[in-house]
Amino acid sequence: MATPHAHQEHLGHVVFITAAAAVGGFLFGYDSSVINGAVVGIQNHFKAGPVEIGVVVAIALLGSAVGAWIGGNLADRWGRTRTMQAAAVLFAVSSIGQMLPFAIWDLAAWRVLAGVAIGMASVLGPTYIAEVAPPAYRGRLGSFQQLAIVLGIAVSQLVNYVIARLAGGNVNNPLWGLEAWQWMLGACVVPALLYLLFASTIPESPRYLIMSGRPERAREVLAEVEGDDVDLDARVLEIQQVLKSETRPTMKDLRGPAFGLLPIVWIGIVLSVFQQFVGINVIFYYSSVLWQSVGITQSDSLLISFSSSVINIIGTFIAISLVDKIGRKPLLLIGSAGMAISLGTAAWAFSFARTIDGEVSLPGAQGTIALIAANLFVLFFALSWGVVVWVLLGEIFPNRIRAAALGVAAAAQWIANWVITVTFPALSEWNLPLTYAMYALFALLSFIFVSKWVKETKGRKLEEMG
Numbered sequence: 001m002a003t004p005h006a007h008q009e010h011l012g013h014v015v016f017i018t019a020a021a022a023v024g025g026f027l028f029g030y031d032s033s034v035i036n037g038a039v040v041g042i043q044n045h046f047k048a049g050p051v052e053i054g055v056v057v058a059i060a061l062l063g064s065a066v067g068a069w070i071g072g073n074l075a076d077r078w079g080r081t082r083t084m085q086a087a088a089v090l091f092a093v094s095s096i097g098q099m100l101p102f103a104i105w106d107l108a109a110w111r112v113l114a115g116v117a118i119g120m121a122s123v124l125g126p127t128y129i130a131e132v133a134p135p136a137y138r139g140r141l142g143s144f145q146q147l148a149i150v151l152g153i154a155v156s157q158l159v160n161y162v163i164a165r166l167a168g169g170n171v172n173n174p175l176w177g178l179e180a181w182q183w184m185l186g187a188c189v190v191p192a193l194l195y196l197l198f199a200s201t202i203p204e205s206p207r208y209l210i211m212s213g214r215p216e217r218a219r220e221v222l223a224e225v226e227g228d229d230v231d232l233d234a235r236v237l238e239i240q241q242v243l244k245s246e247t248r249p250t251m252k253d254l255r256g257p258a259f260g261l262l263p264i265v266w267i268g269i270v271l272s273v274f275q276q277f278v279g280i281n282v283i284f285y286y287s288s289v290l291w292q293s294v295g296i297t298q299s300d301s302l303l304i305s306f307s308s309s310v311i312n313i314i315g316t317f318i319a320i321s322l323v324d325k326i327g328r329k330p331l332l333l334i335g336s337a338g339m340a341i342s343l344g345t346a347a348w349a350f351s352f353a354r355t356i357d358g359e360v361s362l363p364g365a366q367g368t369i370a371l372i373a374a375n376l377f378v379l380f381f382a383l384s385w386g387v388v389v390w391v392l393l394g395e396i397f398p399n400r401i402r403a404a405a406l407g408v409a410a411a412a413q414w415i416a417n418w419v420i421t422v423t424f425p426a427l428s429e430w431n432l433p434l435t436y437a438m439y440a441l442f443a444l445l446s447f448i449f450v451s452k453w454v455k456e457t458k459g460r461k462l463e464e465m466g
Contacts, residue, residue, distance in 0.1 A: 014134065014225050018141045020198035021128045022148035024084060024121035027091050027195055029152025031114050031188050032060070033284040033309075037160025037302050040289060041171035041181025046104040050425035057285050058422035059108050060115035065414040067119020069407070072127070074120070079208050080128045084199035087124060090117035091192035099178070099186030114188075119414070131205040134226050143320045146387055150316045152191075153284055154309035160184050160288075161302040169299040210239050253401045254408065262401070267453055268393055268409035274446040275389045276416035278339050279439035280381050282424050283308055283374065289425075293432065294353050294370065295361030304371065308378050315382020327458040328388050328395075329450060335384020336447035342380060343440035345373040351433040385446075395457040 035057050043053050067087075075083045090113060097110030125145045133141040167173040167180035175183055206225075209218035218239070219232045226235065256262030261269075282290070287308060291301035322331060349370035353362050362370060397405040427435040 011137070014132070014137065014141070017132060017202045017225070018129050018144050019148075020202045021084070021125050021132075022144040023191065023195045023198050024087060024125040025145040025148030026152040026155075027088075027188070027191055028118050028121045028125075029149035029154075030156040030191060031091060031095075031118055031152075032281075033153045034156040034160065034184055034188060035060075035111075036157065036285055036288050036305055037164065037171065038181035038184045039286060040292065040298065041179060041184075042104070042107065044172050045179060045181070046107075048104055050429050052104060054422045054425040056104060056108050056111060057425075058418050060111040060118065061414055061418040061421060063112040063115020064119035064122065065115075065411055065418075067116035068122050068410055068414065069119070070116075071120035071123040072407075075124060075127060075208070076211070079212070080124060080131070080205045081199050081202060083120065084124050084128070085196055087117045087120040088192050088196035088199055090114070090120070091195065092189050095186055095188040095192060099182045099189075122410075128205055131207045132203075132221070132225050143387075146316060146390065147313075147320075150309070150313045150382070150386075154306065154313055156188075157302065157306035157309045159187050161299070161306050163187070164299050164302050169297065171298060206235075207239055207243070210236065211243055215240075254404055262405075264396060264398070265401075265405050265408060268396060268405055269412045270449060271389050271392060271454070272409045272413035273416040274442060274449065275385050276413060276420055277439070277442040278343070278381065278385070278446065279420055279424075279436070279442070280378070280386070281417055281421055282439075283378055285421055286424055286428075287374075290428070290432075293428065294350065294367065296367075308375055311375050311378050312382045312386070315379045316387060318383040319387035322383070323388060323391055324458065327456050328392055329454055329456045331384045331388050332450045332454065333447060335380050335388070336443055336450060338380030338384075339377055340440050340443035340447065342373045342377040343436055343443055346370050346377065347433045347436035347440060349373060350436060353432065392454070392457060396455075 039053060039057065042048060042056060046052075048056070071083065071087075074086070078086070094110050094114035094117060098107060098114065101107035101110065125148070126142065129142055129145060163175065163180050163183050164171055167175040171181040171184070172179050174180075178186075203221045203224060204217070206218040206221045209215070209221065215236050219236055222230065222232050222235050254261055254265050256265070259266070284305075287305045288298070288301040291304050292298060296304065319331065349362065349366040352366040361367075393406055393409050394402075424435070427438075
C-alpha cells in the first residue's frame with residue numbers, strides 16, 4: 001500500500017510532466033497572439049494595406065490546419081515526445097525567420113511554418129496528457145492545456161508591452177539593432193527552446209510504447225504516473241486489448257442524411273464555427289490596432305491587450321470550476337447572451353468615433369464604455385465558449401466516430417478563425433461599428449442554436465453518446 005507521502009510524490013511527478021507537455025499549449029497561445037503587438041509595425045515597415053496585413057496575420061491559421069491534420073499521424077509514427085520536439089524546433093526556427101524578414105511574403109512564409117507548429121501543439125498536448133494522466137485526475141490535468149494557452153496569450157501581450165516601452169512607445173523605433181516589432185516576433189524562441197528541453201526529458205506515453213512493442217518500458221512509465229500499488233500487468237493488458245479492438249474511423253463513417261453528414265457531426269461543426277464567428281480572435285490578433293484606430297496610443301493599446309488577456313485567464317478559471325457543476329449548456333447560453341449584449345454595446349460605442357485634424361478619437365464616455373464592453377465580451381467568451389466547446393467536442397460524438405468527427409470539427413474551427421482574421425482589417429476600415437454588430441448577431445444566433453440543438457452531456461458516460 002502506498003504511503004500518503006509516496007502518493008503526493010507520485011502526483012507531483014504527474015503534475016510536472018503534464019505541465020511540461022502543456023508548454024506546447026503555452027506556445028500555441030503565445031505564437032498565435034504575439035502578432036497583435038507587431039501588426040502596426042509590420043504595416044508601417046512594409047507599407048502594407050489592410051488586405052495584405054489580413055493575409056499575413058491569418059495565413060498562420062492555414063498552417064495550423066495543416067499542423068493539426070498531420071500532428072496525430074506523426075505522433076503515432078514517431079512517438080508523442082519526439083513529435084513535440086519537432087514542433088519545438090519549428091517554433092524556434094519560425095520565430096527567428098519572422099524576426100528577420102526581408103519582404104512581406106517572406107514574413108508570411110515563416111508565419112505559415114509557425115502555424116504548422118501551433119497546429120501540431122494543439123493536438124499533441126491533449127493527446128499526451130490524456131494518455132499519462134491517472135483517471136482520477138484526468139479532467140483537472142486536461143484543463144492544463146487550455147490554461148497554458150490563455151497564459152501564453154497573456155505573456156505575449158506583456159512581452160509586447162515591455163518591448164514597446166523599451167523602444168519609447170513606438171514599435172517601429174530601433175531597439176538593439178532591429179525594430180521593436182521584430183523583437184516581439186523573435187522572443188518566442190525562448191519558450192520554444194524550453195519546450196524542446198521539457199519534451200526531451202518527459203517519458204513517452206505508455207499507450208505509444210505498447211503500440212510500438214515496448215511493454216516493459218510502458219510498465220515503468222505506468223508505475224511512475226499511476227503508482228506501484230496499481231496492477232501494472234492488468235493495465236498493460238487493458239491498453240493492449242483496447243488497441244487491438246480499435247479501428248481508426250474514416251470520413252465514410254461520418255456520412256449521414258443531413259447534407260451528407262450525420263446530424264451530430266453538423267452540431268460539432270456549427271459549435272466550432274460559432275466559437276470563431278463571434279470575433280474573439282479579433283481581440284487577440286488585432287486589439288492593439290483596434291484601440292489605436294479609435295485614438296488610443298500604441299503603448300496604452302498594448303497594455304489594454306494585456307489586461308484583456310488577464311481577464312481571459314480569470315474567465316477560464318471560472319469555466320473550469322463551473323463546467324462540471326452547472327453543466328455545459330447553461331454555460332454556453334450565459335456566454336452567448338453576455339457576448340451578444342457586450343458586442344452590441346461595443347458596436348454602439350464605436351459608432352461615436354470621430355476624425356479631427358487627421359486624428360481619430362472616441363468621446364470620453366463612449367471610449368470607457370467600449371473598453372468595458374470589449375473586456376466583458378472576453379470574460380463571457382472565456383467562461384463559456386472558450387472552454388466548453390472543447391469539452392463538448394470531446395464528449396458529444398459516439399465512440400466509433402469520435403476521432404474523425406473531432407478532426408472535422410477542429411478543421412472547421414481553424415477555417416472559421418482564418419475567415420474572421422483575414423476579413424477584419426478590411427471590414428473594420430470599411431465600417432467598424434457594423435463589423436462589431438455582425439459579431440453580436442453571430443453571438444445571438446449561437447444562443448438560438450444552443451437552445452434548440454445542443455444536448456447536455458454533464459454526468460453522462462462517453463459510451464452513452466449516440
